[in-house]
Each structure stands twice: as C-alpha cells, then as structure tokens.
Amino acid sequence: MSTLAIQNLHKSFMLNNQENKVLDGISLTLADNEFVSIVGMSGCGKSTLLSIAAGLEDFDAGDVTVDGVPIDGAGMDRGVVFQAYTLLPWLTALENIEFALKAAGKKGKECREIALEHLDLVNLSAFAGAYPTELSGGMKQRVAIARALSYRPKILLMDEPFGALDAMTRRQMQELLTQVWEAHRLTVMFVTHDVEEAVYLSDRIVVMGAGYIKETIDVPLQRPRFDGMSDLPEFLDIQRHVLGMIRHNAAAHA
Ligand SMILES: Nc1ncnc2c1ncn2[C@@H]1O[C@H](COP(=O)(O)OP(=O)(O)OP(=O)(O)O)[C@@H](O)[C@H]1O
Ligand SMILES: [Mg+2]
Known part of the structure; x- marks a missing residue:
C-alpha cells in the first residue's frame, strides 16, 4: 500500500547533561507491502526508530516520508x-x-x-x-x-507486540498476523527480540548495532508460511546468520 522511507536519521537524548546519540544516520526504506523486522541488542535504538516513524517522537536530523510526503506527527496512515x-x-x-x-x-x-x-x-x-x-x-x-x-493504515508499526505472551499464544499470534498480512497486505515495521519470529514473519530483517544498521538480510522463504517451517534447514540457516550478527554486535559493544 505504501512506502516508508527513512533517510540519514539522527536522534540524541540528553543523559546526565551529556548527549547520548541513539540513532546515528539510519537509512532504511520499507517497500510497498513489505514486512520488515528490526532486531538488535537491548538499547540499540529499535523502539526509538519505530516511535519516530510513528510520529510519536521527534528527531534531530534526517527525513521520514510516507509515499514521498514528510510525516507530520502521528497520523491515521500509520497504525x-x-x-x-x-x-x-x-x-x-x-x-x-x-x-x-x-x-x-x-x-x-x-x-x-x-x-x-x-x-x-x-x-x-x-x-x-x-x-x-x-x-x-x-x-x-x-x-x-x-x-x-x-x-x-498504509503502514503498521509494531514494537514487540507479542513480547508479553507465552510461547503457545505467541505462536498463534504469529500465525494470525501472517494470515492477516498475507490476505490484506500492508507495509509493516516489526520490532522483536525473537529471531525465529523475525524469520517466520519477515521479507527482510534489519540487524541494528548501537544506533546504526549493521546488516539487512533477505528472507527468501516461501509464502504462505506454514506450521513446521521453522524446522527447515533454509529457515535455520537464516536464523543462525541473524543470531550471529546480533552476537557479533553485542561482543563488539562489550
Ligand atoms: N525518552 C528518553 N529519554 C532519554 N533516553 C532515552 C529515551 N528513550 C530512549 N532513550 C535511550 O535511547 C537508547 C535506545 O533506546 P530504545 O528504547 O530505542 O532501545 P531498544 O533497542 O528499543 O531497546 P529494547 O530492546 O531494550 O527495547 C537507550 O540508551 C535509552 O536509554
Ligand atoms: Mg524497545
């Protein structure tokens, strides 16, 4: 339905009178009807990025546009x-x-x-x-x-929507979300800590380091997704790769 484009986004918060750079030049485009997950270690700026895209948080520099039009706060074009x-x-x-x-x-x-x-x-x-x-x-x-x-909405922004749910309910919700998305199609930005969930749901996974995009990984798995898919070797390969990228980041950060 719509394209969300983020270009060279910068955002800092003040912490103890010091500037804490949270997003340091993020550029990311979600294509029409694309399902993109954002993963990365805690505190790397995922929620800040999503809140900015939602228009709930302001930013210091950069551009955020929906179909080429700069966002102006929150809007009904984004759920x-x-x-x-x-x-x-x-x-x-x-x-x-x-x-x-x-x-x-x-x-x-x-x-x-x-x-x-x-x-x-x-x-x-x-x-x-x-x-x-x-x-x-x-x-x-x-x-x-x-x-x-x-x-x-043309764009759905979700920040760990299933984070508080038990494993069974979470799986049901993932299936429901893929079914709804496969039937209705809209552009989705989905923040999660669960790499398996990211692989199951997404067309593309963005791995963030502290304030920057480390790598973007395509998920060329068949749709519609099906139960048991997460046992396939090609699924596990992607999952392992993404986990490796996050761990690599965490190690570098430490
Ligand atoms: N309102 C705020 N005021 C000051 N600092 C903030 C604010 N919101 C976020 N931060 C800081 O920005 C950084 C990124 O936070 P953010 O919530 O975006 O991380 P996250 O990747 O979503 O983490 P998590 O996976 O734990 O949810 C953190 O260092 C946090 O302390
Ligand atoms: Mg968060």
Missing part, C-alpha cells in the same frame, strides 16, 4: 501496536475499535460494521462486549491488532 496493552479499560473490545474508527472520521453505523468485521478477523467476535480486564493478554493484543488494522 501502531506496542508490547503493553493499550486498550482503553472503560470501553469494551468492540468500543475500543469503534473509538479508533470515530477518530479516523468514520460515522456511527459504519464504525460498528467495520469494528465487528475486524473482531471477526482476529477470532474475537464472541468477546465484542467484554472489557479489557475480562480478556487474556493474547486476546487484548488481538483487539489491539484489530484496532490498528480497522482504519486501514
């Missing part, structure tokens, strides 16, 4: 899903999605229809009337994903 559940606790699952749709300018009846359709997409139709406290972690995250997809 965001974070690790922490960000549902509004006083609204039901359905109302949480409707709320986002209203903010996107959709009208009452249409909001309900689209919200129900997206709850169905994440297999939560039966929980439309449930409040966040009545949902499990995985269910809340499914609502958050349904919400982010409901207003049809």
Whole structure:
C-alpha cells in the first residue's frame, strides 16, 4: 500500500547533561507491502526508530516520508501496536475499535460494521462486549491488532507486540498476523527480540548495532508460511546468520 522511507536519521537524548546519540544516520526504506523486522541488542535504538516513524517522537536530523510526503506527527496512515496493552479499560473490545474508527472520521453505523468485521478477523467476535480486564493478554493484543488494522493504515508499526505472551499464544499470534498480512497486505515495521519470529514473519530483517544498521538480510522463504517451517534447514540457516550478527554486535559493544 505504501512506502516508508527513512533517510540519514539522527536522534540524541540528553543523559546526565551529556548527549547520548541513539540513532546515528539510519537509512532504511520499507517497500510497498513489505514486512520488515528490526532486531538488535537491548538499547540499540529499535523502539526509538519505530516511535519516530510513528510520529510519536521527534528527531534531530534526517527525513521520514510516507509515499514521498514528510510525516507530520502521528497520523491515521500509520497504525501502531506496542508490547503493553493499550486498550482503553472503560470501553469494551468492540468500543475500543469503534473509538479508533470515530477518530479516523468514520460515522456511527459504519464504525460498528467495520469494528465487528475486524473482531471477526482476529477470532474475537464472541468477546465484542467484554472489557479489557475480562480478556487474556493474547486476546487484548488481538483487539489491539484489530484496532490498528480497522482504519486501514498504509503502514503498521509494531514494537514487540507479542513480547508479553507465552510461547503457545505467541505462536498463534504469529500465525494470525501472517494470515492477516498475507490476505490484506500492508507495509509493516516489526520490532522483536525473537529471531525465529523475525524469520517466520519477515521479507527482510534489519540487524541494528548501537544506533546504526549493521546488516539487512533477505528472507527468501516461501509464502504462505506454514506450521513446521521453522524446522527447515533454509529457515535455520537464516536464523543462525541473524543470531550471529546480533552476537557479533553485542561482543563488539562489550
Ligand atoms: N525518552 C528518553 N529519554 C532519554 N533516553 C532515552 C529515551 N528513550 C530512549 N532513550 C535511550 O535511547 C537508547 C535506545 O533506546 P530504545 O528504547 O530505542 O532501545 P531498544 O533497542 O528499543 O531497546 P529494547 O530492546 O531494550 O527495547 C537507550 O540508551 C535509552 O536509554
Ligand atoms: Mg524497545
């Protein structure tokens, strides 16, 4: 649907009166409908990069454009899903999605229809009337994903969205996300610590060092992805290579 281009991005935070360079000239283009994961050691700047792309954090120098147009803060062209559940606790699952749709300018009846359709997409139709406290972690995250997809953003930005989930639920969510992505196609930036997850989901994996891009790795595995794929030698080869790159970085950093 859309291209996200980041060019020569620089970002520093002040720490104890000292400039802490967090992003030091990052250039990265996510092509139309491309699924790109960002991996790298803790603190290397992944979340900062994603927050800048979301328009939730400003930057010191560089360009961030969507289809050639510079971003101006957050916008409905970009959907965001974070690790922490960000549902509004006083609204039901359905109302949480409707709320986002209203903010996107959709009208009452249409909001309900689209919200129900997206709850169905994440297999939560039966929980439309449930409040966040009545949902499990995985269910809340499914609502958050349904919400982010409901207003049809061109770009989906996800920061460790499955980080808080147990292994089984995480696997189910990965499958759900690939199914949704393979059916609807949109441009995705996905931050994760889980290299297997990155290989399973992505077209391309970006390995970051502290503030810079160390390497970009193509994932030429067949789609649709299938259960058991992560046991294939070609899958394991890519996984090993990415892990090696991250470890190499960590060693150099230490
Ligand atoms: N609001 C902030 N103020 C000051 N420093 C910050 C802020 N946000 C991030 N940083 C610093 O920027 C660096 C990168 O942080 P960031 O959260 O982007 O890392 P990350 O790669 O997402 O790490 P993790 O894998 O642990 O989530 C860290 O050194 C962090 O201390
Ligand atoms: Mg982070």
